[in-house]
Amino acid sequence: MQGNGNLNSWIDAGGKAGLEAGDAICQSRATAAGLTGTFVAWLSDDNNDAYCRVHNLTGKKSANCGQGSLPVEAGPWVRTDGFPFSETIDSLVNDGKVYAPVMYDELGTLIPGSQNYLTGTKEDGTLSSTIAACYNWTSNSGSAAGVGGYTIGTTYSWTHNYSAYCSSALWHLLCLETGEGLPLPSFATDGKKVFVTSTSGNGNIGTWPGSGGMSGLAAGDAICQSKAAEAGLANSEKFKAWLSSYLSGTVVNAKDRLTSDGPWVRLDGVKVADNKADLTDGSLFTAISQNESGAYLSATTWTGTYTNGNLNTILSTCEGWTNSAPLRDEGSLGESSLTDANWTKTGYNPCSTLRHLYCFED
16 A cells, blocks of 8 residues: 555545554554554654654653653564564664565565655654654645655665655555564574675775785775674685676676675575575565674675676776775765665765675675
8 A cells, every 4th residue: 555645645544644544554454464463653753753652652762752761662573474574672773673674565465676665763763854754744745755764675774764755655654563572483594694894995995904915806805704704704714795896808797706606694694695696686685784793784885786796887896996086987886774786786986985895605
């Protein structure tokens, strides 16, 4: 179901407005799908933060949702396909711990592509702004822009990474069951490890700490191996940077630098991709949003790599990752919080910019 920023206009709003309309829509869809429990829309407004609302409370997080201390009993949650979404609310909003993006509707049907849902809520569970909440979810005006999350988003992107006019009729809602949930089912699988580096640097990768006096691709690999070793990961000497390169007429594709065929998993055991074909088909199972120590983060990365694992363009690798001049060449980027093609090809930055690296166990 989709609609605009005036939730009263949605089917299943039951004549209600604002947050009450959002909750009515979520509860109606849950009931229609045979789901039990109380569901609310992950929405904030002037008087109520989404953080409080998933505890069946009102008020602002800054005021402990009207309680003596800040409640932390909501969650954990699983998607409607049964795979874990996140742990308790404090780990979700404080640590960005998202095991896999929502992606499924109330019937357990995969939502295709990258679609957006209204939240008006920052990653800490509080109101973004009244305008970003479509004037408390009563406006479908093109003069206001609603803030929302991505169905393919983790860390902060699950709640606060998209804005569009409140007049758009293409918004979904994110519906969460309130209160305490059951323990999560087992989900960790075995595979080769993949992480995003905690450190960042410019497009001349040989200048980074841990590069070991190497340059270009070799420097990237040395950094990945150094970070893996520091974190005590097994087979630290087997890690390689997810980088393509073009230098002096020589093309190197990131996918060809990996001699193994996976599978690859994050440090928490959630699968990223089954094999190289899965890695390069434009959709990951979950985002590469953990660093070498296991912390969850959103990071923009150097990749130089198109969705299919090949070189993006000959001008997208900072001269084979040897150049940091701000007005020369550019490096193409990935976004570690997303699971669609943007994980490896999301834009370009000057080579002087500080960005992270993806590291794959080979």
